[in-house]
Amino acid sequence: MTVSNTPLLLKVLAGEATPRPPVWFMRQAGRYLPEYRALRATTPDFISFCLDPEKAAEATLQPMRRFGFDAAIVFADILLIPRALGQDVWFEAGEGPRLGTLPPVEAMRDQTADAGEALKQVGQTLSIVRGQLEPHRALIGFAGAPWTVATYMLDGEARSIGKGERAQARTYAYSEPEKVAALLDVLVEATAHYLKMQADAGAQVLKIFESWAEGLPEDLFESLVLKPHQALVKRVRELGVTVPLIGFPRGSAALAERYASECDVQAVALDTACPLEVGRRVQAIKPIQGALDPLLLRAGGLMLDRRVDQLLDAWGQGPWIFNLGHGILPDVPIAHVEQVLKRIGAQ
Amino acid sequence: MTVSNTPLLLKVLAGEATPRPPVWFMRQAGRYLPEYRALRATTPDFISFCLDPEKAAEATLQPMRRFGFDAAIVFADILLIPRALGQDVWFEAGEGPRLGTLPPVEAMRDQTADAGEALKQVGQTLSIVRGQLEPHRALIGFAGAPWTVATYMLDGEARSIGKGERAQARTYAYSEPEKVAALLDVLVEATAHYLKMQADAGAQVLKIFESWAEGLPEDLFESLVLKPHQALVKRVRELGVTVPLIGFPRGSAALAERYASECDVQAVALDTACPLEVGRRVQAIKPIQGALDPLLLRAGGLMLDRRVDQLLDAWGQGPWIFNLGHGILPDVPIAHVEQVLKRIGAQ
Numbered sequence: 001m002t003v004s005n006t007p008l009l010l011k012v013l014a015g016e017a018t019p020r021p022p023v024w025f026m027r028q029a030g031r032y033l034p035e036y037r038a039l040r041a042t043t044p045d046f047i048s049f050c051l052d053p054e055k056a057a058e059a060t061l062q063p064m065r066r067f068g069f070d071a072a073i074v075f076a077d078i079l080l081i082p083r084a085l086g087q088d089v090w091f092e093a094g095e096g097p098r099l100g101t102l103p104p105v106e107a108m109r110d111q112t113a114d115a116g117e118a119l120k121q122v123g124q125t126l127s128i129v130r131g132q133l134e135p136h137r138a139l140i141g142f143a144g145a146p147w148t149v150a151t152y153m154l155d156g157e158a159r160s161i162g163k164g165e166r167a168q169a170r171t172y173a174y175s176e177p178e179k180v181a182a183l184l185d186v187l188v189e190a191t192a193h194y195l196k197m198q199a200d201a202g203a204q205v206l207k208i209f210e211s212w213a214e215g216l217p218e219d220l221f222e223s224l225v226l227k228p229h230q231a232l233v234k235r236v237r238e239l240g241v242t243v244p245l246i247g248f249p250r251g252s253a254a255l256a257e258r259y260a261s262e263c264d265v266q267a268v269a270l271d272t273a274c275p276l277e278v279g280r281r282v283q284a285i286k287p288i289q290g291a292l293d294p295l296l297l298r299a300g301g302l303m304l305d306r307r308v309d310q311l312l313d314a315w316g317q318g319p320w321i322f323n324l325g326h327g328i329l330p331d332v333p334i335a336h337v338e339q340v341l342k343r344i345g346a347q
Numbered sequence: 348m349t350v351s352n353t354p355l356l357l358k359v360l361a362g363e364a365t366p367r368p369p370v371w372f373m374r375q376a377g378r379y380l381p382e383y384r385a386l387r388a389t390t391p392d393f394i395s396f397c398l399d400p401e402k403a404a405e406a407t408l409q410p411m412r413r414f415g416f417d418a419a420i421v422f423a424d425i426l427l428i429p430r431a432l433g434q435d436v437w438f439e440a441g442e443g444p445r446l447g448t449l450p451p452v453e454a455m456r457d458q459t460a461d462a463g464e465a466l467k468q469v470g471q472t473l474s475i476v477r478g479q480l481e482p483h484r485a486l487i488g489f490a491g492a493p494w495t496v497a498t499y500m501l502d503g504e505a506r507s508i509g510k511g512e513r514a515q516a517r518t519y520a521y522s523e524p525e526k527v528a529a530l531l532d533v534l535v536e537a538t539a540h541y542l543k544m545q546a547d548a549g550a551q552v553l554k555i556f557e558s559w560a561e562g563l564p565e566d567l568f569e570s571l572v573l574k575p576h577q578a579l580v581k582r583v584r585e586l587g588v589t590v591p592l593i594g595f596p597r598g599s600a601a602l603a604e605r606y607a608s609e610c611d612v613q614a615v616a617l618d619t620a621c622p623l624e625v626g627r628r629v630q631a632i633k634p635i636q637g638a639l640d641p642l643l644l645r646a647g648g649l650m651l652d653r654r655v656d657q658l659l660d661a662w663g664q665g666p667w668i669f670n671l672g673h674g675i676l677p678d679v680p681i682a683h684v685e686q687v688l689k690r691i692g693a694q
Binding site: 307 | 625
């Protein structure tokens with residue numbers, strides 16, 4: 001019997017039937033792994049850790065060795081892009097990211113074409129990982145979507161008008177729509193170059209993370225999510241990138257079908273709250289990814305098995321990539337990850 | 348010309364056509380009003396303020412005098428129910444609610460039939476308001492939905508396994524489903540008695556606030572939201588309550604049609620993120636309420652007018668109650684509220 005080396009993930013993205021769904025987990029390289037915590041402790045500054053290709057590659061590979069996921073996702077952070085555009089980014093322990101003053105949009109626009117070069121360490125990480133990853137495992141690159149990255153970038157300027165970066169940035173989108181649109185344009189251009197660099201370095205799939213699509217009214221979903229994603233896909237293709245793209249408009253299940261129809265990504269990632277029937281309707285349009293509740297993964301037990309079975313029943317005919325609906329939590333027992341992989345037949 | 352005294356809100360809930368949608372705003376009695384802040388300062392303890400019928404009635408009436416909304420909603424809090432069941436509730440300034448140890452479920456079950464009597468001050472508030480409210484304005488009573496109230500009640504017990512009451516309570520729903528189901532049963536029964544007391548005291552409409560339907564996977568939406576709402580509606584009717592009910596499963600637009608079909612409330616309130624087309628589909632089943640973005644109300648300007656017009660275009664043929672998609676924010680300029688009321692023709 002000849003065994004194909006084409007990764008399952010790429011088969012699904014090409015619309016091929018597979019005997020089981022490929023499996024990977026968002027944030028699979030992370031704090032729930034003792035080996036990650038040990039590695040991470042060697043470089044306390046998070047951005048420095050992300051930009052150390054040897055260490056970032058090791059973090060990327062750790063969950064592959066332990067679990068044999070069907071895909072590795074490069075260890076990096078969505079806030080590397082603001083850094084490449086000249087905005088300071090740092091992490092306070094236990095408090096999440098902090099960003100400095102937003103540079104003038106013209107100054108940032110001048111940096112967009114160099115975003116890939118500015119973050120070439122991520123490309124080096126990808127090359128190292130590709131060299132060590134078995135050929136039947138896929139390698140995923142990623143970037144934050146323009147609006148999600150913008151919510152963090154606008155945090156400083158919008159601080160006076162609201163609490164919490166989503167509310168701040170959204171208020172800003174209402175009160176200064178032209179400024180926000182200009183920032184999104186810059187982010188589309190910079191992100192396109194960043195993704196192209198990742199594809200050139202060996203990423204076989206690229207994922208666009210829109211964490212803060214959640215809760216947006218439809219008109220803002222159009223202007224802040226859908227249109228920038230369309231522009232980003234177009235620009236990525238213009239730059240010559242041919243690998244498949246996965247879009248993840250998190251928290252917008254009621255608009256998932258529309259997103260799938262109107263945005264030319266190759267697959268749509270669904271989140272925890274997406275109803276099974278919505279997933280089936282999106283699946284009729286293009287491949288889907290998702291959407292086990294990370295809190296159920298943490299809880300484990302019989303309910304976890306039952307839900308995995310329910311997802312297999314609903315979406316198992318494919319095209320479907322098994323994943324969580326959000327990132328894995330730091331306190332998930334490793335045995336629960338193994339339980340899921342066994343249930344799917346991936347281990 | 349004879350002018351009917353039947354409140355617009357009741358007409359819409361009865362399926363009648365109205366020349367314009369009735370308008371009220373969630374949290375319309377609140378900190379954005381200087382007169383509320385002044386009144387509130389006279390009783391710093393929030394629970395004591397809620398249980399002072401004269402002051403709560405005054406808070407309820409303040410926005411009616413200033414804006415002439417089509418409905419008043421009794422000033423109270425969803426966490427009065429745990430208090431009636433024997434769990435301590437208090438508010439720390441700037442930190443939100445705190446709850447004491449969860450009493451044994453048997454002890455709480457013994458209190459359910461007395462929940463109305465235990466919170467009779469809310470009934471007194473309703474009576475005072477009804478005596479002062481013009482007859483063509485509707486009076487709304489409300490309660491938190493069982494799961495939403497449970498998320499707060501479980502906070503103490505679940506603290507060890509997660510961060511944030513939603514994640515904590517949801518993990519608990521996975522790891523101890525029988526205990527959570529028993530708590531929801533108790534809350535259904537207590538809430539039914541509490542709502543009956545409010546109807547007896549003059550509430551003409553009752554609203555069920557499910558703030559934490561948001562983000563739930565479909566299986567938990569069924570067990571934690573849909574089934575308890577169905578049980579609550581059934582129990583309220585068994586107790587002889589005849590006034591219309593509005594259900595508000597916040598943050599679940601992708602399941603709004605299903606909720607409208609399967610839950611026997613008279614209207615469904617939609618939140619900010621609900622697409623216009625979903626609203627139209629729900630409207631084909633029963634009256635809807637919603638869903639202007641509170642952040643757009645804060646921003647004001649031309650975009651606010653445009654969005655009000657868009658809502659009028661999409662849902663204006665009714666049956667529709669104009670409202671926000673979430674509660675009004677403390678820093679909303681009063682002029683923006685007036686702008687919306689004028690635009691709708693309600694002022």
